[in-house]
Amino acid sequence: MAEEVARVRPAELERLTVAEAADRYVELVRARTSTGALSSSTAEVYARDVATLVALAGERAVLDDLTGEDVDAILLAFARKPDGRRAGGADGGGQSASSQARFRRSISALFKHATLAGWVQVNPMTASTVTAKQRGGLRPERRALTREQAQGLIGAARALQEVPEEGKRRDQRMELRDAVIVLLLATVGPRVSELVRANVEDFFTNDGVRYWRIFGKGGRTRDVPLPDDVAAVLQAYLARGRAAVQDKALLLSWRGRRLARGDVQGVIDRVLRRVDPERRRSVTPHGLRHTTATHLLADAVDMDAVRRVLGHSDLSTLGRYRDDLPGELEVAMRAHPLLRGKPDA
Template sequence: MRPAELERITVAQAADRYVELVRARTLTGALSPATAEVYARDVATLVELAGDGTVLDDLTGADVDAILVAFARKPDGRRAGGTAGDAAGAGQSPSSQARFRRSISALFKHATLAGWVQLNPMTRSTVTARQRGGLRPERRALTREQAQGLVGAARELPQAPPERSKRRDQRTELRDAVIVLLLATVGPRVSELVRANVEDFFTNDGVRYWRIFGKGGRTRDVPLPGDVAEVLQAYLERGRPQATDKALLLSWRGRRLARGDVQAVIDRVQRRVPPDQRRSVTPHGLRHTTATHLLADAVDMDAVRRVLGHSDLSTLGRYRDELPGELEVAMRTHPLLRERPAPEG
């Protein structure tokens, strides 16, 4: 039931009351302390963007749109040290934007029930993900030149001179090469990569395959390009630490890598790429890169779907990013204008 009378409180007052309620739910086990602090942080950001003296009920759908856009443009301080010309740290990731939207939506839902607002302004919000900023550059596909620069740097890692500060048993060049090459050429989800075990890789008729355990308990057997299979074999023979853990990717101490470790590896390999080919990219951005360049090279769409582990072709469209100059190339090689081969004899 809605309260009979509206209580006109400020955004700051509403935030304090709501956060107190959220933290109380941790005492009953309904929320984890970590989740409660995420809510508290997002609500504090709402107060900052809306103005602590603003009356909560005065916020309109347009105000919410402006807050969402402002949040999307806030610098993301978690990643720093991007190269000149890239957008590392320039704004919030799509996942952070979605989380922030969920947090303030929960606050307004409670505010509606508590009688702090007459109408939930989230129901009048019309701003789209694209208007909030869409995919960050790090999540978009690399161009062919950028991707070739990264792949080239990864392929050169096994021959790279060792760092003076590292002992032989601390070297990770082969492992780092495997990580980047698998991400860039096969396009697995980062969760699929870090879950991979040595036994998931097998050979059939001279072709090396990776049995990937994906979403929903589905598996797919993906053949590896020859160059990638060679680097993988070199890693297994002389780069992977001797350990009881069956994980494919191990730290030099013999522990399975975590998702966050993968980004650090990509960034480390990127530093070896020539500056004119270098651009920050996430593991998911490399998944976009795989899909984009396979499709741009006219690889069968269903084959690309099976490589990426999508259940249907409609999902694949979200991973196909626009490449500069691709329309010009397509029109230069138009199938209706190609010379027909001369008849024999």
């Protein structure tokens, strides 16, 4: 569908919001019905799917800022949506496999057109990793770790500083690097692309506080202060754990090359094996981003501060990174702010 519209990308990128791009695209799709190139019923299916994309992505989000990870989150969110046409769908049965495949085709067509029209620099669908099987299979599972699971993972990462030498050469020892990776993901919640792009020079100290200057989507940067414990492990890694090579990358393989984003999951899995089985649950780098957002927000941290830590331009986007915690509502009501202290006479 999209390939028949614009075949030459404009010299300058047009940074449209998701809602603006959707309106333009749907208008184009409906116009094709007048030529007989598309049936009106098919056009309305596309329009409905694009409207769902806007609702899940956030209408004020910039289309070019969406990454493959964002697309994965959108596909998973759609898979979880109740399908009222199916038996039990109103009770959270989720979308059928055919509906999920249709939705993916619809948004793929939009992004293909957006790439040709110059609304996005890179088609994020090419970086999407969620398969049809995962879209169905991941519905019941939480993406964020519970507090106990997250603390177990963080504890295992901290303990890597004390791991014995095990006969390895210094340039083959990756324990401190692995600790830095897990601690940054679990406490700061960067996108995995932001993590592997990080350079040593991006970390600086100001007034006694260690900061990470993160280069995020859309050319935006944010300076995020690191927790003291994380800053200490980072310093130990820079002092004695990172290979002395000219490459400016923060995270290096044992061969001295910049770590690839695909290597990060292996690091997490390696650290997870050190966690007590009762507190262990598999998690992806994006799941650790959800973990950061979930627990910062659950601890009543200012929403705008969390938005700035995660690098979002809009508060509404936080909803996609927020998982419910067991017993959270009960705790919130027990500590109700209007019932603290003595009542007025």
